[in-house]
Amino acid sequence: MPSFLHAPVGRRAALGGIASSLAAAALPVRASEAYPSRPVTMVVPYTAGGSTDIVARLIAQKLSEILGQPFIVDNKGGANGVIGMDIAARAAPDGYTLLMNTAGAQALAPVIYKTKFHALDSWEPISLISSIPFVIVAREGLPVKNFAEFAALAKAGNPPLSASSGSSMIVLATDQLKRVIGAPTLINAQYKGTSMQAQAVIKGEVDVSFDSFVTLPQIKAGKVRALAVVAPQRAASLPDVPTLAELGVKDMDFASWSGLLAPKGTPKAIVDRLSAEVQKIVRTPEMQERLKGLDHTPVGSGPAEFAKLIGDDYARWQRVVKETGFKIEG
Known part of the structure; x- marks a missing residue:
């Protein structure tokens, strides 16, 4: 019989507590190692066929191949992206619902609409995939x-x-x-x-x-x-066309982007793993070629860089809306 069974009650309780603590500490690691254990939904807040949808399907296919579970694109278009974003924001923060979004919906919609979600505070940014001039x-x-x-x-x-x-x-x-x-x-x-x-x-x-x-x-x-x-730099497909900044026109940096996010509270281990895989995918010659074919500039950033971009864009749109007096009609 194991010796600890003969130990005093206090010692057995202490040993039990240590064992429970060790088991609890191991849970996040096991959870991240097992992720994903079932299909993952990637919400696209636009109808099928557009460039955001195409990027989502390219990334979803590669993640499916690498992680061994289907990543399913779910198009939820309408209201300039608000409908799909609301669905994703309200999903369980367990890594099984993601959002592929653009600057216009992510950073602008919360400025001009009364949304239940915030541009940054309601999300865990995963990776900026590409910029779109x-x-x-x-x-x-x-x-x-x-x-x-x-x-x-x-x-x-x-x-x-x-x-x-x-x-x-x-x-x-x-x-x-x-x-x-x-x-x-x-x-x-x-x-x-x-x-x-x-x-x-x-x-x-x-x-x-x-x-x-x-x-x-x-x-x-x-x-x-x-x-x-x-855009901040010239487009590869139009190398002879200058940027507005080169021409001395300020306050006109309206380049869009595509990026992957998860609902706020998604475990950091899952966010970090997805970010690492997406960054690897974006850097492959195949994905670089596919993105450039859509006139996207491949990026593949980490969560912190993507979060900063969203925050900067959100602040810029707040300023522009105020300066122009823009209002949604109807």
Whole structure:
């Protein structure tokens, strides 16, 4: 018979307490080692087929292969991302519900809508996967060759120029552009969705548009003209097109991004493991090529860097909304 069974009651209790403590201490390790033990849902707060959905499916497929459980993309579009974000934010923080999101929904929606979640405080950032530049394009026939000529024409306002917007983020970016270049007569024509917004400038219904590279084939074919890239650096697919910052235009850093998050309270061991795997995935030549094919700039950051970006973007959008007086109609 084991000797501890003959020990005094006090000593047996102490030994039992030590054993319980050791077992409890081992639980988080075992939990992280076993994760995932069942399918994981990756919520995308947009409809299927867009670039965010494509990125989610690329990452989900690789995580499934590496971690041995299905990562299932669940599209929950509507209300500029708010519906899907609300579903993810209310999910159990156990690592089995994740959110693939963009700057427009993550950092802007909580500024302009009365959401039940916060841009940063309601989440555990996992990894910034890629940054997404915008390009300002002009319709065929608009008598401008570069951004400076467009700005001068827009400021003159005779006749007023028009710009198409297809999301809250682009509406705000257009309003901010009007302010920084001093073109109050620039008409902000709002369309239902970014694809319709892009078609508007391709068809010549409006003069210019902020575009997430949907119009790249038309740019290459000379059907529309790229005036400037809205991002910290030039786009790889348009190396000769300057950024707004290069042109001396300030307060117009509206690059978007795609990133993976989990509900607040998700165990750090799970967040760290997912982040490490996503970073490895993003750095593979295959994923680099796929992301660049979507005109995304691959990043693959850690949680801390991603959290800082979300916080910075949230603060920027708060300032821009205040400066432009932007309000949701209806």
